[in-house]
Amino acid sequence: MKSLRPLYTWLLPLLLLLSSCDLEQDVDVKLPPHESQLVVECYLEPGKPLRAVVLESVSYFNEPELPLVPDAEVIITHKGRAIKLPFSPVQNKETGKYYTHRKSEKLNLQPGDVVTLEVKDGKGRRVTGSTTILGQVPIEAVEWKFNEKNKAYLLTSFQDDPNAANFYRYMVHRDSLSNSSDRDFVSNDRLTNGKRVSYGSGYDYEEGDTLIISLFHLEQQYYDFLGSVSDARNANGNPFAQPSRIMSSVKGGIGIFTNLSYNRRTVVITK
């Protein structure tokens, strides 16, 4: 229920009401020297080639350039076999997503498999990570209901496993996965362990809408990372928030190494 956390943001408009328009000004902030860290983003997905992004963190006021690390070596190890991903930056024109290291090989990943990651560069920086392949959590039902204005709300239900601490990410896209998601939030089963869980929406949909519903089954390290990224971003500009440290899943740097295990349904809203 992380989405409940910034309740106080409802009250921010009131603060704005109290303040007049001319109360924001540019200031100079002198930042301490920053020692760059490797930043890794690598998601393993069954049936997909191996791809990773390796960049580095930069001092906040540096020029907005993509901080590539060409000499970074990326090695993924599965069942004792180490696979090196060469530096080969590319951007997918359709999704806009870019990768710095990739290899077309596809791994046969099974739930329970442990895969490790090692990234090192010429400056002696070394990042390591590990992920355990998770099984899917099936979406049991996708339902919708219309109101008198011909708008429908969406209800997605699944069964939580009572024997494990589970973490989820729920996404809804309209028409195509290339579009920005309509709904996107993470959740855990601390309050719903072993229960049938339903995620709802507002009356946001109309007849004929094509919706792609994805239920990701997350590792806790991925859940923590996403939460900390969200908290860190929200803390910048929110006087009430406590700054959050990034909870990386990798050691020796910043970033996430995990696997994407999701169940996906595509539905067309009909009456």
Added chain:
Amino acid sequence: MRFPAFAVYLIFILSLVSASVFAQSTYTISGYVRGTGGEDLLIGATVSVPELSAGAVTDARGFYTLQLPEGSHTLQATYIGYESATRTIEITDQNLTINFALLPANSQLREVVIEANSLQQKLTANQMSVETLTTREAKLLPALFGEVDLIKTLQLKPGVQSGGEGASGLYVRGGGPDQNLVLLDDAVVYNPSHLFGFFSVFNPDAVESVELYKGGFPAQFGGRLSSVVDVKLREGNNERLGVSGGIGLIASRLTVEGPLVKDKSSFLVSGRRTYVDVFTRQINRIQDGKEDFNPIPDYYFYDLNGKANYKLGEKDELYLSGYFGRDFFTFNDADFQFGFDWGNKVGSLRWQHTFNPRFQVNTTLSGSSYQYQVSNKIDVFSFNLTSDIRDLALKTDFNLILDKGHTLQFGAMATRHAFTIGRLNFDSDDNRLSFGAGNDYTATEAAAYVADEYQVNAQLSLNYGLRLSAFNSGGKTHGALEPRASARYSLSENTSLKASYASMMQYIHLVANSGASLPTDIWYPSNDYVKPQRSQQVAAGISHLFGGGRYLVTNELYYKWMHRQIDFRDGANLFVNDDLEAEFLFGKGESYGNEVYLEKIKGRTTGWLGYTLSWSYRQFDEINEGRRFPTRYDRRHDLSLVVVHELSKRVNLTGAFVYGTGNAYSLPVARFAFQDVQGKNATVVPVYGDRNSFRLAAYHRLDLGLVLKLKPKRGEADLTFSAYNAYNRRNPYFVYFEQIKDEEDNETLGFQAKQVSLFPVIPSVTYNFKF
């Protein structure tokens, strides 16, 4: 004993024994000071013996005690707004009871005056580290939106900091706002603020006095680490019915008071309400349907205070006090109904019994609750979240004046706490969804104390006591001995040395993860895992009276250790979490500093100058890799200057200037790009450095005010003009880093630090009346 400083306490005890051997014979002079203008017992009146530099102030019962040697002495009773009274007494071989009845002076101010202790009394009092605030002071000073706020006025005193621009939270000697025990007529107020802490819950029209203890805590107080804010409500006028009130920029007040039964009973009822919502609703109505118009949320608060007293007989009196206040925030549109309301309910019934003038007991039954509720209805889904704390408390306090200069105070208290933590209900109209969560806890807190105030001789007085406290929750009992001691030694007629030691325990904790005072902050009991907080404080000071008794300068040094301080894990979920304890972090803290205070309370120009040099740190294994960090309100320099000048009988000019080192603040030091699984629009993620390692720009502000007394046909009235932040200083509220983008192609061009301020110059006018 576990307390390292307990040795200090033993030394006090030993010094008491040795000193008493050499003490000359003293006798107890005690009695009541009453007013003859309908106010009956006068609280805070001074009874002094100028030739001995001895004096006392009447307590909440209008009662004073003095220890004087044999011989002839002149007693003088004073209270601003009243004629002084003088009595010459001859002490031979017995204690004496001397009562005073003061005549009202011919001053318009009389009705609103609650005067601070006289400087002479402050010099000679045993108690140090205490600030007494007068409604008169607060009413004369300029205020934000013209809303007089006694708690904010306390922030102008040394050793007391505000949390930020406009906030009414108190940060006392490096302690957090959760470490203040706020009492309203002996009942605890758990969240003493409205609207994010911009206003305190105390309506000045209903308040008689506020005392803030920063250290040297008397043994009857306990349960919080850093301060005691003791607020007393006014008693109603017992001679005639009266109405008073005020109309301000954002709120109005009305008070009705008068006798219920002649000479036996009086009452006071006071209320206020903000009315910004009246205007915002009109704006919403006019703008409704216009493109690009976003409705303004609805907000208002109100509070009601009431007090009644009844004299059962010569020796028994009952006092009934109550407070009820609530804030409402709503935001609705066609598909969306958001409501957020919060508030306190406080009530107390005190029975005062006087066995004889030297022996009294006060027994108080009180109840207190704080609750917030967030509700949201989006289409068919409804969500409701509530948390609260509910107390029922009984306490009894005895005051016994003994011979040989001893005054004993002893008593006991017990409180039953009930907590509801994050009670959540989530439903849909068609019952397809139903979900609930939350925890309920109960706890019992109890304490007993004894303290002896011992006037050894005219130069030396001691106060030493012991408080035994205990707390039970979840089958686990915590307990501790809390020794307290203080001493005053008069170096000369005009100079006193003072020192104190206090150990404090705090058994309930505020779950708050921000620098501001938020309504959603909830209280949580100690249990097997969450241990009670503890602090120890030593303070030493010197006071010097000069300028013919018109000026008093005080310097106090303090050092405070805080153990088992509480913070929360990064990313902690504090709203709905059935395993909240897993989010707690435990660490330690320390604060130290020096406070200088110069004050003048007589003459046409009065006021004070306060300066504090201080440090405040916390240390947690899980934060900053275990390195200590400054608290957000760590303020190296803090200066306040308050001046009130009586230009004429009808016009008062006031000014308040504050300067403070900028708040310690956390800012990102680096950033990285994160594109997520979707890859659309990679975002910038800030990487924060050490906690609170930056400083905002210094805070300074000048407020100006003018009080113009009018001459209405009936009663009294005045107009109070205020200019908050008179020179329009852009004080930093917070700083953030903005991503600057090209408007056409949305390309990132760079990054810029932005400082946001809250209040520019804010003029206001308030009309006050009384008849």
